[in-house]
Amino acid sequence: MTTTTLGTTTGTVLEASGVTMRFGGLTAVRDVSLTVGSGEIVGLIGPNGAGKTTFFNCLTGLYVPTEGAVSYKGTRLSRKPHLVTQAGIARTFQNIRLFANMTVLENVLVGRHTRTKEGLWSALLRGPGFKKAETTSEERAMELLEFTGLAHKRDHLARNLPYGEQRKLEIARALASEPGLLLLDEPTAGMNPQETRATQDLVFAIRDRGTAVLVIEHDMRFIFNLCDRVAVLVQGQKLVEGTPDIVQADERVIAAYLGTPVENGNGNGNGDSTAETAEEASKTNTAETAEAADEETGDTP
Numbered sequence: 001m002t003t004t005t006l007g008t009t010t011g012t013v014l015e016a017s018g019v020t021m022r023f024g025g026l027t028a029v030r031d032v033s034l035t036v037g038s039g040e041i042v043g044l045i046g047p048n049g050a051g052k053t054t055f056f057n058c059l060t061g062l063y064v065p066t067e068g069a070v071s072y073k074g075t076r077l078s079r080k081p082h083l084v085t086q087a088g089i090a091r092t093f094q095n096i097r098l099f100a101n102m103t104v105l106e107n108v109l110v111g112r113h114t115r116t117k118e119g120l121w122s123a124l125l126r127g128p129g130f131k132k133a134e135t136t137s138e139e140r141a142m143e144l145l146e147f148t149g150l151a152h153k154r155d156h157l158a159r160n161l162p163y164g165e166q167r168k169l170e171i172a173r174a175l176a177s178e179p180g181l182l183l184l185d186e187p188t189a190g191m192n193p194q195e196t197r198a199t200q201d202l203v204f205a206i207r208d209r210g211t212a213v214l215v216i217e218h219d220m221r222f223i224f225n226l227c228d229r230v231a232v233l234v235q236g237q238k239l240v241e242g243t244p245d246i247v248q249a250d251e252r253v254i255a256a257y258l259g260t261p262v263e264n265g266n267g268n269g270n271g272d273s274t275a276e277t278a279e280e281a282s283k284t285n286t287a288e289t290a291e292a293a294d295e296e297t298g299d300t301p
């Protein structure tokens, strides 16, 4: 494993410095620096195409950044995804990527392969070595299924789970590698308000177990309720970073991302704002977003 020791930063789990990713003439991510501390939940938001997933891919070795460096707990990361997972970073994807014809339990067991002597292929082929390791791993996998509320579905095929449970299973599988940092790419996409609320509780519980979280999400209520810090990417660059209060009140963020489209007023943070001014956007967005969300969840302000 190719690693370079950087200065150890106490409490810092992830440190990305000056990450730039170019695809030919397109700069998808430009000079983005971000840290995630131990025990933190950090949000990454921004309009469609802002570079959020590309940035995740640079952190996890799927892309080799054109410039910049990424370190995990003070050690520069390898550029190979499985070594990044082994180092302690796990992720879920925007589009669910489960082993559809394997059971719920088997999916989680496969997620443990970086923590067992058996390799991925042995896990997939269920050879004798894997069966032995499985005995130990199964206990841990079942504990994760209990934790995510899927224990009763252990023998169901992944493809037969309802959508919200498939998302939970992805998280359980990611946790099986015992990460110190979990990257979640739009974990509530397609969820109803109850499922979104449950996901929020699950992420808090993951943090409480000692895993820091970096999460991409378009659901602003979810992000601002959940995160200790939020970074905003616009056109590949970090526009603002701060507490949810600071980010929500920032006029540049409102104008570039949070502003509510005048014509439908849904304030969904899709970056298609046509609000005339940041001030107008601020008024409409704050009021209407909170109202709409409360209607959905039945909350009282």
Ligand SMILES: Nc1ncnc2c1ncn2[C@@H]1O[C@H](COP(=O)(O)OP(=O)(O)OP(=O)(O)O)[C@@H](O)[C@H]1O
Pocket (backbone or CB within 6 Å): 023, 026, 028, 046, 047, 048, 049, 050, 051, 052, 053, 054, 055
């Ligand atoms: N492999 C690639 N080759 C070329 N261009 C790419 C590649 N991956 C991403 N891009 C481009 O980089 C830009 C950023 O895309 P990215 O998917 O990172 O944005 P995003 O903020 O995650 O968007 P969304 O919220 O819609 O998921 C887009 O213009 C996209 O087309």
